[in-house]
Amino acid sequence: MKNEQGYALGTTYNIKYEVDNDSINLKQDIEDVFYLVNRSMSTYLPTSDISKVNRGDTTVVVDEYFKEVYLKAKEVWRNSNGRFDPTVGALVNAWGFGPEKAVNHMDSTKVDSILEFTGFDKIFLSEDDHIVKSNPKVYLDFNALAKGYTIDLIGRMFDSKGVKNYLIELGGEILSKGTNTQRVKEWVVAIDSPEQEDEKRVLISKVKLHNKAMATSGNYRKFRVDKESGDMYVHTIDPISGYPQKSNVLSVSVIANTCMEADAYATALMVMPLDKAKALLKTQTQLEAYIISADKDGDLNEYRTSGFESLLLK
The missing domain is CATH 3.10.520.10 (ApbE-like domains)
Structure with missing residues (x-):
């Protein structure tokens, strides 16, 4: 049983997997998955697709990873009657619960102004895989499900390599096989x-x-x-x-x-x-x-x- 540990997506990972031959090492394949997810959805990388979208770049054609996460997020948003919302970051910051500076003396006027660009119904995926916003200030953050998706991608990679037994843990989220x-x-x-x-x-x-x-x-x-x-x-x-x-x-x-x-x-x-x-x-x-x-x-x-x-x- 091999054990890979490291740091990715702002947290730690611990991955155990069994291969037929001890000479087989899938560490680089794991790192490749992290790279692909970061390139697509990391809000910390200014060159990622999601960062470009958040800056208002309408020319971005999102990749298959971004698209899959977007579609699942939209599904959960609908099923939860809007309680799950990847555009809520500006409100979280404004009320002092996020990483950015809080807004002083929050009142109904300030709340309403932020609600103008909050809501997953204000952002759409076009047929040609462009993100369209009804308000240019809409800020998208897939942090609430991108970690889980990354684990799924590593699991798919293991499956494609014939790995039959594994436990993938990233920041406390887990996938077993x-x-x-x-x-x-x-x-x-x-x-x-x-x-x-x-x-x-x-x-x-x-x-x-x-x-x-x-x-x-x-x-x-x-x-x-x-x-x-x-x-x-x-x-x-x-x-x-x-x-x-x-x-x-x-x-x-x-x-x-x-x-x-x-x-x-x-x-x-x-x-x-x-x-x-x-x-x-x-x-x-x-x-x-x-x-x-x-x-x-x-x-x-x-x-x-x-x-x-x-x-x-x-």
Whole structure:
């Protein structure tokens, strides 16, 4: 079993895979996938397709990778009634939850002005693979599903090379295939507890994965306590209203057939109230999910679909 580790897409990766001959090394093939994704969708590279699109370059013909991610993002956006939105970055920054400088004294006028260029319905993919915006200020960021997609691409590359057993982990997102032949059993992965200590990783569950992907979205250290009610909340930005919304959902883990789908829906479920998250899961029967929320006393409550429950390591 080979083990490749490194740094890519702003995070770490750990990839285990089994090949027939020890002389076979797929490290460069893995790096090639990272290069292709960055060239297409990295908002940190000024030369990437997405950076050009965000600067208003209408001549860009997006590649097959960009197109596949765009189409999945649009699907999840529709299924989540707009809660999952890759154009929400400007609002996140404005309210002080993003990497850019916050806007002082946010009010309805400022929110409305940003909403003018927020919304995945303001951006379209033309038949000749150009991105068309209804407002030139629309800013696109596929960060919420590009990591999962990258994992899927590495999995496809492994499949094309005849690799039958592998576990791909990138920034906590995971794709499994076959079995862990070192232990002669299925792959087992851990889920972090939302109650993390500074120096020590705290686990809450372990899950058996077989030919499945899992992604986890969490606000482990970003929750706040309402001084009046004592309730624990995390703040997420509602891309529809433009305002921060309170949620007591601390962590969502999603199991799906592809890591891109798991990644996107984990993000979508994080920004939805718990009742709406449960309702969405009833319509998306291909997904299994584990949601951790906190009550006003700070106690954790768990919701698991029956399929997720069956995969937990007892």
